[in-house]
Amino acid sequence: MQTFQGLAVSDGLTVGPVVRIDRGAAGLHRIVCDPFRERALYEAAIVLAKDELNRLQQHACGQDADILMFQIALLEDESFTNEIGDYIAAGAGSAAAVERAEQIFAGRLKNVDDDYIRERSVDVCDACRRVVDILDGRPSRRLHLTEPSILVAELFYPSDLFGQAPGMILGLASETDSETSHAAIMARSMGIPAVFQLGKGVAAAAAGCRAVVDAEHAQLIIDPTAAQLRQVKARRQELQNSNALPDPLAAAPCRTRDGTPFVLLASAACAAPEAIQKAIQAGASGIGLLRTESVVIKELTEAQQVEAYKTCIKNSGGKPITVRTCDWAADDCGQWMDGLQTRMEEETTALTQLSALMQAAVEAPEGALQVLFPMIPDVDAWRTRMDQMKRCNESLKEKGLPFCGNLPVGCLIEIPAAALMAGEIIDAGADFLAVDLDDLVQYTCGVSRREKPTPADNPAVLRLVQDMMHAAQTRGVPLYLCGIMQKDLETMPAFMRIGVRNFCVESVHINTLKSILMQTEL
Secondary structure, eight states, X not given: OEEEEOEEEEOOEXXXXXXXXXXXXXTOOOOOOOHHXXXXXXXXHHHHXXXXXXXXXXXXXHHHHHHHHHHHHHHHOHHHHHHHHHHHHTTXXXXXXXXXXXXXXXXXXXXXXXXXXHHHHHHHHHHHHXXXXXXXXXXXXXXXXXXXXXXXXXXXXXXXXXXXXXXXXXXXXXXXXXXXXXXXXXXXXXXXXXXXXXXXXXXXXXXXXXXXXXXXXXXXXXXXXXXXXXHHHHHHHHHHHHHHSOOHHHHSOSBOTTSOBOEEEEEEETTOTHHHHHHHHXXXXXXXXXXXXXXXHTXXXXXXXXXXXXXXXXXXXXXXXXXXXXXXXXXXXXXXXXXXXXXXXXXXXXXHHHHHHHHHGGGSOTTOEEEEEOOOOSHHHHHHHHHHHHHHHHHHHHHTOOOOSOOOEEEEEOSHXXXXXXXXXXXTTOSEEEEXXXXXXXXXXXXXXXXXXXXXXXXXXXXXXXXXXHHHHHHTOOEEEEOOOGGGGGGHHHHHTTTOOEEEEEGXXXXXXXXXXXXXXX
């Protein structure tokens, strides 16, 4: 019996046989031909890889479809292709050239501070590995489970989890995946227990064994004893019994023990509008952060964006939705894909999105659709966004299209510089503030997400949030916290005590946070 401690990213308890996802290439011998032939082999492999991805995409939806589209876009990207071509011309084999490009492009993304972009590094690895497997003559590595199993891996790729029948994945265990990885998001959405960041060697140790994924204690237990299995069986029965009962929290008012009200909002993605309805059903008062990065990856037209946002509004059932605009700074992208970077830099992208939001807002109750601008370091940047709003307003008037010209607009505070200027940003026109707690902790404390997690209730972070609360309250505008990780839930009472009353979390954490805050006395 071996027990490994990790990070619980999706609640639950399960036991079953382990299937390891192994990407090793031991004993592989490659023969390098002349550059002309290696280039031809590479181009043929790209065609086959894109064909596989297109077939997968036909059966995918929501975020999975977006991931596959991203991988296809990568394989078509000119800078990616040129990088590989240069290596081949210098004498490298086609497979080795793709592996080299994978290291460079994925490495750039891993150092980006934006969660969405950073997690795309796994997509780069996934797409490149597909091409390398074709070049090496290895069969497609799509996983086919023959019995319900626990999957373990050093790092999960998105394609590892595509197309599995319901109930076949009992649990997930990973050596390195993060709480914001695609695997973690999928596990939470499907109710699959998952424990990640278990450390090197776990996948090899667990392969072929029977194991327990215990998210309550953030553990993976390999070859559990008979006594442990009896305990697991009893605990699972208790969980099933409690889940069968109506959740009293869903109907309970959001009030602390001493009667102070609070508001719980959920985060969601435009790529998966069905999750909005689930979040509302889970008890969210609305969507506090709707991610829209997929509209850039998919290059939706303005009309297509209008329909996408209307679908989100419809699924909210009239509850408020706050849309975070897509606004990645070019230098944050690490110059990883020239084509995509150029699209991000173009102001047209921002204007198209704002115009689409203004038109879609006609379908929402007044004030129910809000716009949240990220990456605002100072008042000048905020004024630039306000100028864009004004230009969209004037353009839509000229076109005679129906639109809402007075959308509430907010600023997403991610760095200390913006936090210190919160009052001035409100004075410049912000109707509300949202604080990305995960980012603010990182930048305030000077830590990397790959290091040991820093508690969200760090004194410096609390002081910054308290100062922002004061600026917001004195000016009569709301403030809420978002970017709240599962590990930070227990620290939220500290933020209640400095005046925060609005919280935005993933829908799976709503009842957990509600329970914590209901037991709080201020």
